[in-house]
Amino acid sequence: MQFSELLTNKSILKAVAEQRFHKPTLVQEKAIPAILKKKNVIVAANTGTGKTAAFALPILENLFEKQDVEKVEKQIKAVIVTPTRELAIQILENCKDFSKYTNLRATAVFGGVSLEPQKEVLAKGVDILIATPGRLIDLQKQGNIALDTVEVFVLDEADLMLDMGFIKDVKLIESLCPKKKQTLLFSATMPDKIVALAKTTLKNPVSIVIEPEETTAKNIGQLLYYLPKKNKTDLCLRLLRNTINGKIIIFRRTKFGVDKLEQTLLKNGYLATSIHGDKTQIIRNKAIEDFKNKKATILIATDVAARGIDITNVDAIINFDIPNVAETYVHRIGRTGRAGKSGISFSFCSPDENNYIKDIEALIEKPIKVIVEHPYVINKPKHTKKQPNTISKNKKGRKSEASKKKKKRWY
Template sequence: MTFAELGLRAELLRALDDAGYTEPTAIQAQAIPTVLKGTDLLAGAQTGTGKTAGFTLPLLERLSQKELPAKGYRPVRALILTPTRELAAQVHESVRTYGKHLDLRSTVVFGGVSINPQMMTLRKGVDILVATPGRLLDLVQQNALKLDRIETLILDEADRMLDMGFIHDIKKVLKLVPAKKQTLLFSATFSDEIKALADKLLNSPELIEVAKRNTTAERITQRVHPVDRGRKRELLSYLIGDGDWRQVLVFTRTKHGANRLTEQLQQDGISAAAIHGNKSQGARTKALSDFKSGKVRTLVATDIAARGIDIDQLPYVVNYELPNVPEDYVHRIGRTGRAEREGVAVSLVCVDEHNFMRGIERLIKSDVEKVVIPGFEPDPSIRPEPIKMGGQKPAGRGKPGGRSNSRPGNSRPGGNNRRTEQPRARSRRA
């Protein structure tokens, strides 16, 4: 199948050709015809499946079917909500890339930067708005934006939005948009919370699921390197240097841990930058840009970045510290092995994290290969210690995977409370 067979206009096909895309992915082949029909959609797709183009292309097609005023104000007709600033910027970049030959206006708004330029752009009018929930509501409150002409509402990575505590903001947005509209909901997993949200949002939706729930991509090679907790940084530097790894995304549990590891890697002669919620938006944007361009060899990130980083041909993901929530492992390693390419996901696991690893293997229904690196054999005399994360109580070692019983959005054992990692409200707005 080709994109031309999906019913897209010549301007979109030319943009796809400019970008070097010739054949649609599975999610694109299924989602594009559904969106073009105007029906609601509930789509399940893991990261790296091409879902952004799956909703961006048909959205541009539908919006272009109506005659547009050459000059003057244009009301927002399509709203795309995303959980993080980085993801919002990347979705908007896709809108610009695919719509570059069309007479459509678009912009992106998120927190962490001045609101005034965003207000000025919106008051001139745009057709497509990509936004994080917090900043969107700030703009509405300041009368810079109205959502009463929305024809299409898209919730991208809805499961992460719920996990980060945005459900109340989403409900506020729903009161501002017309009842009659097309709604598209994309999620990596179909949890009970997602199903409940879909029941409220969607009208007789079509269901598309291109990957089984909580599975990891087959093209990702997963390995565990057992190592003592005190030698992780040494092993990481060895792996990067010995393997000549040129682009490595490394995950830590905490923001402080990310900063500390970044400094240690730099001391080892490995260029590195950190990206997390305490960094300014400018610093986060620069770190990601330097990493993509190859100026920085290693990007150290917390889980908040797992959904906000979209890098073509990213070859390596390293779990420097395992996540205490098993699903986050799937999101982390999903940064590699994208767009039908191969990837490697390495986890450095010390004796403290064995329960976390067992929880992950139960979730993905597979044992991950264990490879001991010569010279880094774990000391069998070292006993497990409680894992302290983010200044909270040590993560429980009694439960495999270390999961808490708290509801999504509440504090979890693991420190990085998702609602403080991504700013909302005035000081917490996305």
């Protein structure tokens, strides 16, 4: 399928072609038609599957027919709420790229920078507003934002919004919009609180689920190392010296861990930089730009700071700490092997993380290749890999009670 089979607007299709978007991803293929029909939509799909274009393109097409000419004062017709500054910037860049041959105008507002420039842009009028929750509420309270003309309300990365404690703010923002509007909720995972939020904010939604196994790229090699926690830094340095080349993202669980590893790598002569929530926006932006421009070849990050950042041509991922949420593993390794290119992930598992690996393998429905030839190897833990969607029978040919238990779904 081509984008020309999903979209009809020639101006938008021209811009899409210039971005070298030709074949839509699975989530785009399923979500765009429903959004174009102005239905409420809930999408569960991993990071890196193309969710931004899945909502940005149909919103632009729907708004194109009623766009205002340049001289008319614009009012906000679509508001996209997203949890981080990096995500807001990325979504804005996508909207600008796709709308370059239209009169539609988009802007982003987020914390960590001065209010005044954002107020000036808002005063000129915009069609699409991308915002982090706290900054949007601040500007609304000061009278710089009115949401009574909103036709489309988008909640992006809803599960991360929950993790960062923004759900109350999201509910407030939604209440400031008209009751009659199209609502779109996009999330990588669907915890119970997000399901509850969806039920209260979306009426008769179309549910779209892209399973992790459908989006875990086949061209990403996955390697697993079992070792004591104290030897993780040693193994990391060894692999960087002898095995891993190119642009590398290393994931750590804590901000302290990020800073500590960065200092170690810098002392060993590596071009490393880092991002996490305690760093200022200016420092985070510089770190990302340095990594994109190859001034730094290693980016160390926490999951929250790195979520949604669009960085191409990443050669390898290192899971220095195994994530305690299985879906996060899929998000991480999806940073490499994009656009048909090959990539590889290296995961370091200490004994206290063994159960996390068991959950990950159950989610992706296959074992991760274990590397046993390294200096710090410890025995692979003995656990039985989960076998999803299998049916066992007793001697009488009836399904056992355990096999009758279905996998819990959110929809």
